[in-house]
Amino acid sequence: MIIKSILIFGAIAIFAGIILALAYLKLKVKDNPVVEKLVDVLPGLNCGACGYVSCHEYAAAMSETMSEERAELNLCRPGGENIVNQISDILGVESEGDSKKVKAVVRCGVKDRKKSAIYEGPVDCTSMNLIGGGMACRYGCLGCGDCARACLFDAITLNENNLPVVNYGRCTGCGLCVDSCPRDIITLKEPDNDEIIYVACMSVQSAKDTKTICGDGCIGCKICERKAPEGMFSVKEDLASVKNQAGEVDIESIKCPPDCIDVLKRNS
Numbered sequence: 001m002i003i004k005s006i007l008i009f010g011a012i013a014i015f016a017g018i019i020l021a022l023a024y025l026k027l028k029v030k031d032n033p034v035v036e037k038l039v040d041v042l043p044g045l046n047c048g049a050c051g052y053v054s055c056h057e058y059a060a061a062m063s064e065t066m067s068e069e070r071a072e073l074n075l076c077r078p079g080g081e082n083i084v085n086q087i088s089d090i091l092g093v094e095s096e097g098d099s100k101k102v103k104a105v106v107r108c109g110v111k112d113r114k115k116s117a118i119y120e121g122p123v124d125c126t127s128m129n130l131i132g133g134g135m136a137c138r139y140g141c142l143g144c145g146d147c148a149r150a151c152l153f154d155a156i157t158l159n160e161n162n163l164p165v166v167n168y169g170r171c172t173g174c175g176l177c178v179d180s181c182p183r184d185i186i187t188l189k190e191p192d193n194d195e196i197i198y199v200a201c202m203s204v205q206s207a208k209d210t211k212t213i214c215g216d217g218c219i220g221c222k223i224c225e226r227k228a229p230e231g232m233f234s235v236k237e238d239l240a241s242v243k244n245q246a247g248e249v250d251i252e253s254i255k256c257p258p259d260c261i262d263v264l265k266r267n268s
Helices: 002-027 033-041 055-062 080-091 125-134 146-150 176-180 207-213 223-227
Strands: 103-106 156-158 164-166 186-189 195-199 233-236 239-242 261-265
Touching: 033 055, 033 080, 103 164, 103 195, 103 261, 125 146, 146 156, 146 176, 176 186, 186 195, 195 239, 223 233
Parallel strands: none
Antiparallel strands: 103 186, 156 164, 195 261, 233 239
């Protein structure tokens, strides 16, 4: 009886397997050779910087025969100009230009986070930001490392002050860290001569209030406007920002009082 049952179930399994195999062959969608070629030249990181879930999905979107439905060819930030040119050759269309090589910069340089209250709750930036995380500065880095966990390329680490530090060489400019930061202090900037000069502060409070809660925040003193090449820095609402990075400048020569002007270099 047992042997008979085994034979019956075995026969059913074999029959079902044959049916499934025939159905697979009948319904199988043939791979688009153009899509496969595009996938081969894309980095295969599936980072989502292009706006698509995966490199394969982006490749399929670029392979659309109707130009109005085709995805832009220069959306792959990690790939750069070389990949844009290869994609253009595969599709037989004119190159759309370089995919801008941008890098992430952290616009906060806090060394000592002053507290306004005791925070007791989930230790992640998103949760802390909902009620301020007990921090006196409502613009500064919360220090929980959501950005480091979001980075697929190990390009962000936390220093001894729990402040994110970007590795220029590893950063692909995918923007995942930007999306993960609830305070929007991480931005993507295009390097000039393999470096990015930026103001490590996002506080638009008055100089008096900033000095009270953070010794590393911008106080809008305008020394950078006077010391740096004309038009490089702009100060609005007591907060400086880099308006035009073109031209060489020695950061140390500006002598920013809170030392909040920083630079991200290729060798960092």
